[in-house]
Amino acid sequence: MNDLIPFLRLSIPRLPWFLGGLLLAVLTVVAATGLLALSGWFITASALAGAGLIIALDVYRPAGGIRALAVGRTVARYGERIVNHEAVLRHLADLRSWLFRALAPLDPGTLARFRSADLLQRLVGDIDTLDGLFLRVITPTLTAVLTLLGGALFFGLLAPLTVLWVVAVLALAGLILPAIAVVLGGRSGAARIEAAARVRERAVEGVQGLAELRVFGALPRQRASLAAAEQDRARAEIQLVRWGALGDTAAMLAGLGAVWLALWLGVGWLSQDQVTAPIVVLLVLATLGLSEAVAMLPGAYQRLGQIRAAAARLLDVAHTRPALPEPVPPRQPTSEGTLALEGVWLRYSNDAPWVLDGVDLSVHPGETVLITGASGAGKSSLIAVALRLVSAQAGEARVGGVPVQSMRYEDLYSTLGVLSQETVLFADTVAANLRLARPEADDAALEEALFLAGLDDFIAALPQGLETAVGEGGALVSGGQARRLALARLILKGAPVVILDEPFRGLDPATIERLKQRLTPWLSGRATLVIAHEPDMAPPCTTHYMLQGGRLQEMASS
Incomplete structure (x- = not known):
């Protein structure tokens, strides 16, 4: 018993x-x-x-x-x-x-x-x-x-x-x-x-x-x-x-x-x-x-x-314990707004090829770094290392000058904001889904985030506005609208380091152009890493890399 x-x-x-x-x-x-x-x-x-x-x-x-x-x-x-x-x-x-x-x-x-x-x-x-x-x-x-x-x-x-x-x-x-x-x-x-x-x-x-x-x-x-x-x-x-x-x-x-x-x-x-x-x-x-x-x-x-x-x-x-337990004692970020990968080697089994082959990458405040590459090139793995979701065989990722392995998840994710490929919305209102990022935010802050995400006109046209239900998993809004709601939630969080994984996926060209104009000033004060298949599907960047064969190759900036 x-x-x-x-x-x-x-x-x-x-x-x-x-x-x-x-x-x-x-x-x-x-x-x-x-x-x-x-x-x-x-x-x-x-x-x-x-x-x-x-x-x-x-x-x-x-x-x-x-x-x-x-x-x-x-x-x-x-x-x-x-x-x-x-x-x-x-x-x-x-x-x-x-x-x-x-x-x-x-x-x-x-x-x-x-x-x-x-x-x-x-x-x-x-x-x-x-x-x-x-x-x-x-x-x-x-x-x-x-x-x-x-x-x-x-x-x-x-x-x-x-x-x-x-x-x-x-x-x-x-x-x-x-x-x-x-x-x-x-x-x-x-x-x-x-x-x-x-x-x-x-x-x-x-x-x-x-x-x-x-x-x-x-x-x-x-x-x-x-x-x-x-x-x-x-x-x-x-x-x-x-x-x-x-x-x-x-x-x-x-x-x-x-x-x-x-x-x-x-x-x-x-x-x-x-x-x-x-x-x-x-x-x-x-x-x-x-x-x-x-x-x-x-x-x-x-x-x-x-x-x-x-x-x-x-x-x-x-009783299941994570393969990457919380560090004891944890360390706090010593500087704001930096993301770096230093000599990162990663593969998922001993006989598998290297997904990341000695990757070095630095993203400082005010920089927007774009990484493109074919499907399966390792872009998602690079993000996983930065988020401490996987452990690299060699090298380390740093956020705010501190190795992510030495930080609690709570501290790491308070410094780093992520827009992942999977859009997660709960069966609640627009306002409630946005306030997951910042519970104390007032309506003005929500409206500003929606404006930057290009949803201000859509929400204003709804009879219930911010109190409109989105349905389970965002079933009552389109895929593009759900994607931009997730982006607005990220904006509301206001993290100094931002990772955008395919931020404009599923959006039409006119919406993408409007988002680029609105997001560029907001991103200019942050260290931003963008993952995309094509440069056209990303905000303007200061540095562009192609990930191929596990290595980063610098390309012409867009």
Whole structure:
């Protein structure tokens, strides 16, 4: 169970919510048991009073107690659902933030060991599975323990000591049945988690690569793989349902056995005039109510295998360490606005050719250096070295006079702003996406950034202006508009060192010319490195290099 301990620790901030939910769950069982027992006592006592066997019967207080318990059970059940679900949803949000924080520092090489669809399953499906740890395991267990202890105390005060045998039977069932459920459901639960992960992987990858699968005629094979994964998941689910039905049956039989034991003991006490008939009915029905708390346990512990498998998958991510860890102690940039690569050699395997072959490059404030080259020439690798996303075999990159290997990512990226080829926009407004770069920026700063990015007219024409939603991944704007929104976000950041990777990709010639005119003054005060396939697709530069064969060759400046 050690794999669950980290998640129990992570739940400590939500402990008041969980304790509140537990209290309401106990009150629900107590109210339901009390309602059943008191109703049985009252009905029996009323029948005996009607037959003249009981001379005086107070009907007001029992009737009031029944009404109070009925209302209390309803209120407690409703409150328990609200509080427990609120606690779990808050905790799941905490877990997603925790997992994202574990993923954020991972370099691309380390992160590549996890497929994107698999990460999605861990971030969504596996974390959702953990809601059962509190809702379906811990809360029912503690509820059963507390109600059985209360039942033991109640029975011990109300009836002869031998009635505690009833509680002992229920307690024994509460120990044995969950243990059997863990053994029987563990393997099937783990298999279901793994199969569900494969189903999501096949489905997501099939959608993302639909065009390629059709072109290469691999769609039937992908479909068959998805169907096989779904069959594995369905088989595991069916097995879990079977074990669940068996556990529920065993719990029901144990509860009925306790009821029959209470009835048998009660008849014996009644024949010896140790208790009255209404008390016997009360004890029998109270036993039936208490058995409901035990009945929840087999199904709860049957899910433990799924929960542990999901926890193990999450810990696998959380325990992954980046190949490029944060330096201890870190160094701060000693000068502003410089970017340099000094004798950088890089290749991705020992038998692969050199992607960067002793590259030397310096970019100072006020300079715009352009690097062009064919696809696969190593332009993106050069950026990766500067961003400390990969580690070169020799040489180093420096930002602000400090080797990037000696800087924290937070310090590095506060000095260096990047417009990558991948445009990342979130399902929020234009303003919210821009303020990711500078949360405190006012509307005037946003409008200035949009002007420099050539989007001022477009945003001004929108009915909601800066509050216009861009959709998930920028789905509600065109590719060129999304690209310029990312550029505006970079401008808003105002970093002294700027890297632009294909900044004008997907834009028409008129828009490119307008952007060149607006960006040139802004770039003039910064150290700017531009990566492009063609010089026409970049702002005016002070130095132009061609990257070929891993080496930089100076070209005529544009």
